[in-house]
Amino acid sequence: MQTLRVELGERAYPIHIGERLLADASLVLPYLDLPRVAIVTNTTVAPLYLQQLSAALRSQGVEVISIVLEDGERYKNWATLNRIYDALLEQRCDRKTTLIALGGGVVGDLAGFAAATYMRGIPFVQIPTTLLAQVDSSIGGKTGINHPLGKNMIGAFYQPRLVLADTAVLATLPPRELSAGLAEVIKHGLIRDEAFVVWLEHNVEKLLACDAETLAHAVRRCCEIKAAVVAEDERETGVRALLNFGHTFGHAIESALGYGEWLHGEAVAAGMVMAAELSRRMGFIAQTDVDRVVALLKRAKLPVAQPGIAPARLLELMAVDKKTEGGRLRFVLLDRIGAGSIRDQVPADLLQQALATCAV
Amino acid sequence: MQTLRVELGERAYPIHIGERLLADASLVLPYLDLPRVAIVTNTTVAPLYLQQLSAALRSQGVEVISIVLEDGERYKNWATLNRIYDALLEQRCDRKTTLIALGGGVVGDLAGFAAATYMRGIPFVQIPTTLLAQVDSSIGGKTGINHPLGKNMIGAFYQPRLVLADTAVLATLPPRELSAGLAEVIKHGLIRDEAFVVWLEHNVEKLLACDAETLAHAVRRCCEIKAAVVAEDERETGVRALLNFGHTFGHAIESALGYGEWLHGEAVAAGMVMAAELSRRMGFIAQTDVDRVVALLKRAKLPVAQPGIAPARLLELMAVDKKTEGGRLRFVLLDRIGAGSIRDQVPADLLQQALATCAV
Numbered sequence: 001m002q003t004l005r006v007e008l009g010e011r012a013y014p015i016h017i018g019e020r021l022l023a024d025a026s027l028v029l030p031y032l033d034l035p036r037v038a039i040v041t042n043t044t045v046a047p048l049y050l051q052q053l054s055a056a057l058r059s060q061g062v063e064v065i066s067i068v069l070e071d072g073e074r075y076k077n078w079a080t081l082n083r084i085y086d087a088l089l090e091q092r093c094d095r096k097t098t099l100i101a102l103g104g105g106v107v108g109d110l111a112g113f114a115a116a117t118y119m120r121g122i123p124f125v126q127i128p129t130t131l132l133a134q135v136d137s138s139i140g141g142k143t144g145i146n147h148p149l150g151k152n153m154i155g156a157f158y159q160p161r162l163v164l165a166d167t168a169v170l171a172t173l174p175p176r177e178l179s180a181g182l183a184e185v186i187k188h189g190l191i192r193d194e195a196f197v198v199w200l201e202h203n204v205e206k207l208l209a210c211d212a213e214t215l216a217h218a219v220r221r222c223c224e225i226k227a228a229v230v231a232e233d234e235r236e237t238g239v240r241a242l243l244n245f246g247h248t249f250g251h252a253i254e255s256a257l258g259y260g261e262w263l264h265g266e267a268v269a270a271g272m273v274m275a276a277e278l279s280r281r282m283g284f285i286a287q288t289d290v291d292r293v294v295a296l297l298k299r300a301k302l303p304v305a306q307p308g309i310a311p312a313r314l315l316e317l318m319a320v321d322k323k324t325e326g327g328r329l330r331f332v333l334l335d336r337i338g339a340g341s342i343r344d345q346v347p348a349d350l351l352q353q354a355l356a357t358c359a360v
Numbered sequence: 361m362q363t364l365r366v367e368l369g370e371r372a373y374p375i376h377i378g379e380r381l382l383a384d385a386s387l388v389l390p391y392l393d394l395p396r397v398a399i400v401t402n403t404t405v406a407p408l409y410l411q412q413l414s415a416a417l418r419s420q421g422v423e424v425i426s427i428v429l430e431d432g433e434r435y436k437n438w439a440t441l442n443r444i445y446d447a448l449l450e451q452r453c454d455r456k457t458t459l460i461a462l463g464g465g466v467v468g469d470l471a472g473f474a475a476a477t478y479m480r481g482i483p484f485v486q487i488p489t490t491l492l493a494q495v496d497s498s499i500g501g502k503t504g505i506n507h508p509l510g511k512n513m514i515g516a517f518y519q520p521r522l523v524l525a526d527t528a529v530l531a532t533l534p535p536r537e538l539s540a541g542l543a544e545v546i547k548h549g550l551i552r553d554e555a556f557v558v559w560l561e562h563n564v565e566k567l568l569a570c571d572a573e574t575l576a577h578a579v580r581r582c583c584e585i586k587a588a589v590v591a592e593d594e595r596e597t598g599v600r601a602l603l604n605f606g607h608t609f610g611h612a613i614e615s616a617l618g619y620g621e622w623l624h625g626e627a628v629a630a631g632m633v634m635a636a637e638l639s640r641r642m643g644f645i646a647q648t649d650v651d652r653v654v655a656l657l658k659r660a661k662l663p664v665a666q667p668g669i670a671p672a673r674l675l676e677l678m679a680v681d682k683k684t685e686g687g688r689l690r691f692v693l694l695d696r697i698g699a700g701s702i703r704d705q706v707p708a709d710l711l712q713q714a715l716a717t718c719a720v
Binding site for chain 1: 394396438442445446449450452454455456476477478479480481502504507509510512513514515516517595679680682684685686
């Protein structure tokens with residue numbers, strides 16, 4: 001097991017990375033106020049890992065209740081959030097009950113927002129079970145739900161007390177989910193670490209084959225990058241926005257298709273190609289750089305173009321994205337492979353061209 | 361104008377108290393990120409003060425949108441909160457838009473929670489227009505909504521950047537609302553400041569008559585007490601719980617009757633009598649102290665007994681209150697007039713007796 005720390009002063013917390021951590025309740029116990037937890041998971045993960053986690057905790061005298069949600073981005077909404085609140089209230093959970101998210105990004109975002117807002121905040125632990133959640137969404141305290149008018153529009157910054165990334169669970173991940181996670185892995189390299197991009201170019205097939213050691217390295221490197229960025233800028237007033245590379249475009253794709261049609265990572269992959277294309281048109285990178293991004297994403301079995309949505313519709317959806325400021329769109333572009341930067345001076349015609357080029 | 365500060369480090373903020381502050385946009389301008397605000401108010405306050413505030417801000421070049429909600433505690437729910445989100449999204453409000461709450465406790469709690477959670481948090485200003493909101497709910501960052509199973513169960517701690525208490529607006533307050541506010545005024549005295557209780561015993565009729573100078577003194581003293589308590593314990597891990605004096609009982613009364621049947625301050629008044637009665641049965645205060653509490657509340661035209669709810673029903677509702685810990689009820693009781701304390705060792709029979717005595 002390896003341990004990193006997200007350095008956030010009084011809100012600092014560890015990320016444990018390793019195999020078969022789920023069965024080791026002693027990793028969780030030090031973070032509970034009282035021996036009582038509510039595990040939030042979904043119908044896909046529950047049959048695989050809920051019993052194992054519950055049994056481990058119960059064997060240490062922890063009272064466990066579980067809340068099993070429907071699986072999918074389309075359920076990341078108020079109705080599902082309310083199911084968590086209802087269950088917590090019906091089970092008389094109080095401020096000393098710890099909420100544990102056992103699942104992917106959707107479960108983590110929903111459970112995290114429930115933890116942030118139930119009785120104005122209760123203890124929270126992340127146990128991410130997808131690659132995407134282990135490398136990205138479980139770290140950094142972004143929580144929330146979607147609104148019909150925009151993704152992640154309602155939410156809170158709320159840090160977990162602990163992140164437990166059990167890489168053994170990635171073995172049961174469907175290939176499509178694994179690829180979606182690789183989109184965020186590649187993102188971390190593209191914005192901050194060219195050496196990691198090179199490593200990915202050498203190892204992407206091993207990652208797709210679920211090679212344990214290779215996956216563990218990718219998870220650790222992404223967690224290092226993300227933890228450092230979050231520690232520098234918890235509330236995304238500056239550098240943290242780099243982590244949104246591909247996301248302004250990606251969120252618009254997800255909104256246009258209806259949540260859950262494409263996986264989040266798939267939309268981000270297509271969005272990163274758009275962002276790379278725009279970076280080229282702005283003169284920051286060369287065509288060979290764009291080709292390199294496209295090639296790596298393709299090898300990771302990810303889409304590299306959006307599915308034919310009219311550019312005007314994408315623009316409309318991008319205009320309500322959280323990353324606008326004073327009505328002006330902000331973009332995360334590439335200065336080079338391994339270095340992202342935030343830009344708000346993007347000529348409309350170049351943006352239009354980038355959107356049109358990328359349309360299938 | 362007088363200015364107090366709530367000392368919360370990087371989240372510190374001023375409370376301006378004075379007459380006709382609403383019309384002075386220069387008090388608000390320094391706290392805006394961009395000259396764009398969304399004013400959340402209700403159908404009662406809007407005809408009285410929305411125009412005045414909007415005009416003052418617009419004259420300084422601030423873009424103003426307004427969101428007018430239904431009036432009443434029964435609207436402090438998800439549906440109303442969602443109306444705020446919808447309006448903000450439809451008007452393309454981004455993270456630099458400041459949300460202003462113009463109204464009483466319900467508007468402040470709803471708008472504050474919307475500000476805490478819209479795009480994971482936007483700037484927030486409180487302009488309380490009721491006595492209750494000026495002396496209590498606008499200060500300290502408690503925001504939230506009710507759940508059918510319990511009051512204020514969903515919420516966040518989220519501090520405003522500024523509180524603007526314009527005491528001139530209290531002149532239009534209906535007598536019942538003024539009395540409800542006096543319940544929280546009296547509460548501040550009972551838990552922390554016997555001299556203020558004595559002052560109230562001399563001045564309660566002047567307060568009911570809306571004497572400007574007397575009201576201004578009461579608002580300032582309550583803000584001083586509340587600001588000091590909040591600065592000491594922002595997240596209610598200790599002393600801040602004293603401010604819940606009368607509230608565990610009061611919330612149960614509100615839940616049992618249906619939100620809005622009694623005003624919050626009315627339920628708190630009856631709850632404070634129950635808490636005083638329980639304090640007497642625990643041997644902390646004398647019958648003469650209980651009589652003194654009852655007499656002051658009566659003079660403030662507040663109820664001093666709950667409206668005939670079965671004690672068993674109240675107990676059931678109290679068990680889901682946020683102030684339970686590990687399944688154990690916690691009570692704020694009086695050690696003497698002017699000194700509250702938190703107790704979790706209350707014998708069930710004494711509690712039953714106190715509930716039964718207070719039933720009409």
